[in-house]
Structures are given as structure tokens and as C-alpha cells.
Amino acid sequence: MSKLTGSKKATQFTESVIREMTRLSHQYGGVNLSQGFPDFPAPQAIKDAACAAIQGDVNQYAVTWGAAPLRVAVAREFTRRHGVPVSADEQVTVCCGATEAMMSTMMAIIDPGDEVVIFEPFYENYGPDAILSGATPRYVTLHEPGWTFDPDELAAAFNNHTKAIILNTPNNPTGKVFSRAELETIAALCRRWDAVAISDEIYEHLIYDGLRHVPIASLDGMAERTVTINGLSKTYSVTGWRVGWTISPASITGAIRKVHDFLTVGAAAPLQEAGVVALGLPDQYYLDLAAQYRRRRDVLLEILGRHQFRAYPPSGAYYIMTDIGAFGFADDVAFARYLVKDVGVAAVPGSSFYQDAAKGRTKLRFCFCKRDETLAEADRRLETLVPAAVRGPN
Numbered sequence: 001m002s003k004l005t006g007s008k009k010a011t012q013f014t015e016s017v018i019r020e021m022t023r024l025s026h027q028y029g030g031v032n033l034s035q036g037f038p039d040f041p042a043p044q045a046i047k048d049a050a051c052a053a054i055q056g057d058v059n060q061y062a063v064t065w066g067a068a069p070l071r072v073a074v075a076r077e078f079t080r081r082h083g084v085p086v087s088a089d090e091q092v093t094v095c096c097g098a099t100e101a102m103m104s105t106m107m108a109i110i111d112p113g114d115e116v117v118i119f120e121p122f123y124e125n126y127g128p129d130a131i132l133s134g135a136t137p138r139y140v141t142l143h144e145p146g147w148t149f150d151p152d153e154l155a156a157a158f159n160n161h162t163k164a165i166i167l168n169t170p171n172n173p174t175g176k177v178f179s180r181a182e183l184e185t186i187a188a189l190c191r192r193w194d195a196v197a198i199s200d201e202i203y204e205h206l207i208y209d210g211l212r213h214v215p216i217a218s219l220d221g222m223a224e225r226t227v228t229i230n231g232l233s234k235t236y237s238v239t240g241w242r243v244g245w246t247i248s249p250a251s252i253t254g255a256i257r258k259v260h261d262f263l264t265v266g267a268a269a270p271l272q273e274a275g276v277v278a279l280g281l282p283d284q285y286y287l288d289l290a291a292q293y294r295r296r297r298d299v300l301l302e303i304l305g306r307h308q309f310r311a312y313p314p315s316g317a318y319y320i321m322t323d324i325g326a327f328g329f330a331d332d333v334a335f336a337r338y339l340v341k342d343v344g345v346a347a348v349p350g351s352s353f354y355q356d357a358a359k360g361r362t363k364l365r366f367c368f369c370k371r372d373e374t375l376a377e378a379d380r381r382l383e384t385l386v387p388a389a390v391r392g393p394n
Contacts, residue, residue, distance in 0.1 A: 175314015
């Protein structure tokens with residue numbers, strides 16, 4: 001066999017389906033409700049701060065693991081909001097987005113033979129992250145309509161080889177917000193099996209209906225075994241800036257920083273300066289942000305329901321998972337391609353969020369981080385959809 005081929009690792013996962021749907025949306029002139037990036041402006045104050053940093057010649061390498069003012073702001077805000085003491089010098093590592101923060105963490109703690117527990121449906125990077133870091137993923141299913149897990153099934157996924165569990169709350173793609181009771185169940189298993197909780201909390205401020213975000217690091221005995229991952233992207237509508245971070249136990253920080261250093265060296269220096277301004281915004285900013293997204297959620301829920309989708313209302317993040325059984329297509333991929341090509345609306349096939357594609361065969365994910373005009377145009381285009389009972393079989 002020729003050595004001019006990809007690695008065996010690279011054959012174990014596909015390219016990003018989410019990004020593929022964005023490319024198809026561009027190709028067919030679709031309304032992009034697939035990839036989770038806002039189509040409205042970021043806050044003016046942080047854009048001004050980024051421009052000022054560039055004009056002020058903050059254009060060279062920052063400290064590899066993050067400019068001190070940003071690390072201090074990350075530590076300060078986590079402690080202020082959640083009561084967990086954090087040392088900026090010993091626990092915070094700034095990375096090139098939460099995506100790199102996750103990869104650096106996985107590569108820093110995983111050894112061959114280790115296993116990682118992953119809830120499904122999952123953000124599509126988690127499986128490849130496990131494979132690239134050398135771990136064997138063990139999947140535990142969240143069951144609709146409430147996206148709950150079976151405690152016995154979760155317990156069965158843990159064993160002496162379990163190094164970590166990946167947690168995402170609020171969750172992409174379901175919008176689930178894990179309850180304190182659920183987190184306590186997870187924490188007990190981590191303590192029992194000496195496992196690390198890797199908690200992706202990038203949507204922490206996007207929570208609705210009176211629910212609250214509970215970081216697993218805030219539970220008893222979990223600060224010393226949790227790596228919390230977050231970033232600027234979602235909260236401040238700057239998904240293209242790629243500034244994220246980890247908050248880790250001091251015992252793990254050094255390993256994360258070494259991997260991060262050799263993966264990317266460091267995140268963009270002027271954007272880290274703007275991140276300090278972002279994290280200093282008043283609490284009212286976050287209240288207003290959640291209220292605006294709750295309204296957008298309700299708008300898209302109404303649109304989808306009117307067009308015969310069975311939607312699962314999210315409690316957080318900015319995605320809506322739907323059931324597409326009413327349309328009678330063979331599977332989610334066929335329907336998603338029809339939807340973007342012939343209807344002009346892009347969404348993500350549900351199977352891309354499951355290890356077993358069959359579990360997502362009747363599901364589709366839409367995002368609502370869009371302007372009212374964008375959602376209205378999607379509504380207009382979806383008028384051409386009719387249920388299978390009216391249209392006939394495909």
C-alpha cells in the first residue's frame with residue numbers, strides 16, 4: 001500500500017457535516033440555519049477594543065498560555081459567578097477557540113488504552129477528538145423528548161479504563177441543560193472511577209425558562225477533577241475570533257499548556273485584549289442576550305411547528321432538534337440535501353450527532369442565532385414543504 005495516503009486515524013471519522021451544510025447553503029443560495037454563527041453584529045464595545053489593540057500595536061505573540069489580563073478576567077468571572085476559586089496563573093490556559101481547548105485537553109490527559117465517555121447526540125468534534133487523542137469513545141444516549149440519560153447505562157460505560165467524560169451543558173445539538181441532580185450522578189461516577197470531567201460550557205449564558213447553569217466544577221469534590229472549557233464565540237457573537245480557554249486543576253494545567261503550545265503557540269493577541277473588555281460587560285448584557293435568544297427560539301419554534309416539523313424545545317444554547325418523520329424521506333441526509341437544494345434552507349442531518357447514524361435518521365438540527373429577517377425568509381421558503389401524506393412518497 002502506498003504511504004502517500006491519510007492515516008488510519010483519519011479514516012475513522014468524516015469531514016464536518018455542519019461545515020459541509022454551510023458550503024451547500026452557499027452553493028444553492030440557501031438560508032443558513034445549519035452552522036451556529038450569528039448573522040448580526042458583535043457588541044460595538046468589543047469590536048472597538050479589538051481595533052484599538054491592533055492600532056496600539058498589540059500584534060505580536062502574547063504569552064503562550066494567554067495574556068495575563070485575559071486569564072485574570074476568566075478566573076475572576078468564574079469565581080464571581082460560581083464561587084469556585086480559580087488561579088489565573090496556575091489554572092487558566094487561553095487557546096484558539098474552545099475547539100482547540102478541547103483538543104489540547106484530550107491530548108494532554110489521554111494515553112493509549114484510555115476510554116472517554118461521550119453523550120450522544122454530541123457536538124460532532126467530540127468523537128474525532130477522542131480518536132485523534134488515542135482514546136476509545138464510549139457513547140451514552142440522551143433520549144428525547146427531554147434528552148435524559150439512563151443512570152444505569154451511564155454507570156455501565158465507566159470502568160477502570162475510563163479517563164474522562166465529555167459533558168456539554170447547555171448542549172449542542174439538543175439545547176439540554178443538565179440539572180444539578182444529573183450532574184451529581186455524573187460527578188459520583190467520576191469520583192468513583194477517578195475520572196476527569198471535561199465540561200464544555202460555551203453556551204453557559206444562553207439559558208431559558210428560568211433554568212440556571214450549574215458548572216460541574218462547582219459540585220463537591222469536582223473542582224480538582226474538572227477541566228472547564230469556554231470562550232468568546234457564542235456569548236459575544238465572535239465565532240471567527242477563535243479565543244477560548246480551559247480552567248483546569250493545577251495538576252493538569254502544565255500538560256494542557258505544553259500541548260497547546262505545540263499545536264497553535266497562542267491565540268490572537270489583539271483579540272485577547274478585546275476579550276478582557278468582553279468579560280467586563282455588565283450583568284445586564286447577559287440578561288438581555290438570553291432574552292433576545294429566547295425570543296428567537298420561540299419564533300423559530302413557531303415557524304417549524306407550522307411547517308409540520310416536530311420540534312423539541314431547547315432550554316439552552318441556540319439550536320432546535322426536530323423530527324422529520326412527517327415528510328416521508330428515506331433518511332435525514334436525503335431530506336437535508338433536498339431542503340437546501342430545492343427549498344433553500346440549510347439544516348444539519350441528525351445522524352451527524354450520533355455514533356450510530358440510525359438513531360438520527362429522522363432528525364434535523366436548526367439554529368436560531370439569526371436576524372429576524374433571516375428567520376422570516378426561512379419561513380417564506382419553507383412554505384413549499386408539504387407532509388408526505390399530501391405530497392406522496394419520495
